[in-house]
Amino acid sequence: MSGRLSVLLVGANGQVSTELQKRLQGKVDLHVLGSSTLDLTRPDAIREQVRALSPGLIINPAAHTAVDKAESERELAFAINAIAPGVLAEEAHRLGAPLIHYSTDYVFDGSKAEPYVEADPTAPLGVYGESKLAGEQAIQAVGGAHLILRTSWVYASHGRNFLLTMQRLLQEKPELKVVADQIGAPTWAGTIANSTVRLIDRWQAGQAGPWGVYHLTARGQTSWFGFAQAIGEQLRKAGKPCAALLPIPSSDYPTPARRPLNSRLNCGKLEAEWGVGQADWHEALLECLREA
Template sequence: MKILLTGVDGQVGYELLRCLQGLGEIVACGRDRLDLANLDQVRDCVRHLAPDLIVNAAAYTAVDRAESEPELALRVNAQAPGVMALVGREVGAALVHFSTDYVFDGAKDAPYVEGDRTAPLNVYGETKMLGEQAIVSSGIPYLILRTSWVYGMHGHNFLRTMLRLADSQDAVRVVMDQIGAPTWSRTVAQTTAHILAQAQVGGPRWWRESRGIYHLAAGGETSWAGFAQAIMEETGSDCRVTPIASVDYPQAARRPHNSRLNTAKLTHRFCRLPDWRDALALCLRA
């Protein structure tokens, strides 16, 4: 199986490059080799390689900057996946694509299930929603894996920011009224690899029966402040975490207050997911 893997410079792509070994021939592309902002390049790359599987881990993830760069975010998060899907269908590929809890507005008082209405609050979430829609309408065999609050020891993320601040400050102020499940990038990658191993055995019938949107996030829930406190505890830091309200930490892009994702569909069909606190401890030890 020939696998086109995009976004290998990012958090999830970095882990996927390691976790997908053994499933086939991996053609790994970072932004220097495949820039999703260049739609002609995306089209030509998929046609030339004619992969059996496309795993798209590339995305425009600068949530606040997207408010001032909506056209770029749209090309990378919506139009490029749409091109991948259409050309991928032409060459006989299947597609795995990663999306986000930010496709929801956070107004629900329970974890979101896959069929809940999407209503993003910001440009980033809107472009990710449009990317999902483009893939679904393309006709390609697909998996869309929505995840939340991704972190790891590679790339730019909340964990690395907290570790850096803990080394230079006595206290940090962190939002307490946004709730979700911090999800280790390696959890995303390992779960994806596990699912694709099943797909490899099942073949076309597996894709017909399993295609769709799934929520892939760690078990449990916490706030950003709770996540920060757990990081300090796990690392033995004396840095104090001061919980604050979202209104006291203004940002260009609005965030949903409820980012919880119901993962029952994925866990029932494929595998169980670790609790967020257990995964954090493993990440820091690794």
């Protein structure tokens, strides 16, 4: 038995999980359960695995994140995004272990003019947001120690995300149309992982803030079009081909699920209560590209 913290990380190959593994490996006793070893649609299997490991902390970045597909997979989205987090919260509470869980800007409808604060009324536009909100509520209903970290526009140098899609399309096409009326903060999965590690460190050092819901995104804001411009700029600096970019409204790019026009989250509470601030989105993008 080592004296190190035993951590159960739910989800193996997702963007946030991959970045967390890089930072936690060797620092804690890390147990990673991916979809091949843990079926999140089976509550009994979740309970069995958690009880077998008896971790001192559970981190849950696993989710059904296919926003459009969720519209036709409501039952699956709710099983993974709502029911499973509630079961993890119950088991964490039974062990006296905190749960760190990640949620989303999609719990809001995007109609507010200013960045959203944690206390703002929720109003999801689609199944993905509804299921993630139900997961938040299930965790809160248990009443154990928990951090629910809402983030947005997550990307990494691995997985499936806007950064990698844009890098490919910008080099393949002469011209590319990108939505310009949705505003948010592109947030590198590494930023989320770095902040999570700092939160764990503060908790272990006896400097924890209050448990609850917090917003965690990169600082600053842009549109998807602006994000694409920043990606294109780095391609050109690297001497690679880059398409001409054209801004379009969301109405020109219809999708099965509606997206919030305002995805900006005010992260001041996390900094005030836990002393954890975030990197600027543009700086984080450059760091992500350097690491790739």
